Amino acid sequence: MVGSVEGLRVEGLCVDMGSPIIRDLSLDIPRGGILAVVGPSGCGKTTLLKTIAGLMKPHRGRILIDGDDVTRVRAQSRQTGLVFQSPTLFPGVTVRDNIAFGLDDARMSERRRNDRVDSAMAIMNVTGLAQRLPHELSGGQGQRVCLARTLVRRPRVLLLDEPVAHVEAALRHAIHADIDTQVRRMGLSAIYVTHDIDEACTVGDRIAIMNEGRIVQMGSPRWVYDHPDSLFVAHLMGVENILSGTATALRGDSAHVTIGKLRVTLPCHPTVTPGPVTVFVTPESIALDSPDGLTGQIIAVGFARSHMVYDVETDIGTLVVHEPTSVEPRPLGTPVTVTLTGGWVRPGSHQAP
Numbered sequence: 001m002v003g004s005v006e007g008l009r010v011e012g013l014c015v016d017m018g019s020p021i022i023r024d025l026s027l028d029i030p031r032g033g034i035l036a037v038v039g040p041s042g043c044g045k046t047t048l049l050k051t052i053a054g055l056m057k058p059h060r061g062r063i064l065i066d067g068d069d070v071t072r073v074r075a076q077s078r079q080t081g082l083v084f085q086s087p088t089l090f091p092g093v094t095v096r097d098n099i100a101f102g103l104d105d106a107r108m109s110e111r112r113r114n115d116r117v118d119s120a121m122a123i124m125n126v127t128g129l130a131q132r133l134p135h136e137l138s139g140g141q142g143q144r145v146c147l148a149r150t151l152v153r154r155p156r157v158l159l160l161d162e163p164v165a166h167v168e169a170a171l172r173h174a175i176h177a178d179i180d181t182q183v184r185r186m187g188l189s190a191i192y193v194t195h196d197i198d199e200a201c202t203v204g205d206r207i208a209i210m211n212e213g214r215i216v217q218m219g220s221p222r223w224v225y226d227h228p229d230s231l232f233v234a235h236l237m238g239v240e241n242i243l244s245g246t247a248t249a250l251r252g253d254s255a256h257v258t259i260g261k262l263r264v265t266l267p268c269h270p271t272v273t274p275g276p277v278t279v280f281v282t283p284e285s286i287a288l289d290s291p292d293g294l295t296g297q298i299i300a301v302g303f304a305r306s307h308m309v310y311d312v313e314t315d316i317g318t319l320v321v322h323e324p325t326s327v328e329p330r331p332l333g334t335p336v337t338v339t340l341t342g343g344w345v346r347p348g349s350h351q352a353p
Ligand SMILES: Nc1ncnc2c1ncn2[C@@H]1O[C@H](COP(=O)(O)OP(=O)(O)OP(=O)(O)O)[C@@H](O)[C@H]1O
Pocket: 017, 021, 039, 040, 041, 042, 043, 044, 045, 046, 047, 048, 195
């Protein structure tokens, strides 16, 4: 025992395969926590999971599970469970026996082994499939069986690499909910890798945005959405309006900002000083009927089920605005008066934030 922190801790991890793939990456996940890791293809997400699982060797850094340094412990003894994108079941072997393979401890009694397998099948809702063969399962059922096979070993850390990428959209939510329940119930620390930012925000109690082997921002989905640190994070999170302005004065955690003819007071990063700033504005943070607002005109209208999407042409550029569909939709060409009801001010102009 080298520490008392419960859960997974990664400290200064570097993985080099001829070129650096993971660069000085640190994270902490308490027991019962799910960190969703999202980032572009090739940024190192799978490498991170494989390194934590012990399938790849780090060049530098430490991996601790419940305070135990497992960096040099072999994969089979780390108590990590890794689930990949596609079901990886043994063909020609029943679901039940596939799950029992997860329990390779010869000292375990037959009865105890059966109880553990029954319980793993029950928690992943695959009891009714026990005698089926892998080729008789749908993609979603196959992934549930893989999760049961991983959970039957009672890992301390659960590593999920796009586990529902090949599962039809309508079934994904139920699998997410079961993962969430088991992570909390069993007190696991989980990393959930995905390409899909919506999935990351739904599944993770925190999200980590990765780029080029680094975590560039980490926090609750809401916090990261409202406070992007960079253009990269803002684009990935769907913060569609990135405006250049000038901070004219500061008051506590807020800045008075001029953007063209618009004057607004918005929350700002502590490093903001008077001068050029970048303002990140989510599409929900723009009001279209403000008495003293900038004049504009709706030049495109889209229906996105829960909300309408408007492109609004103004003096400060074309803004993307979302309004709930409960508000009467606005036809193309409608004149509007625009102001910002929220935003996040970072230092520097957005060409060089
Ligand atoms: N064994 C290896 N040897 C050399 N390079 C590797 C190895 N494994 C991965 N890489 C490289 O490391 C980088 C990160 O790969 P990784 O699979 O971790 O990315 P990823 O973020 O999971 O991508 P994707 O989302 O496409 O699955 C890539 O450039 C890849 O080519």
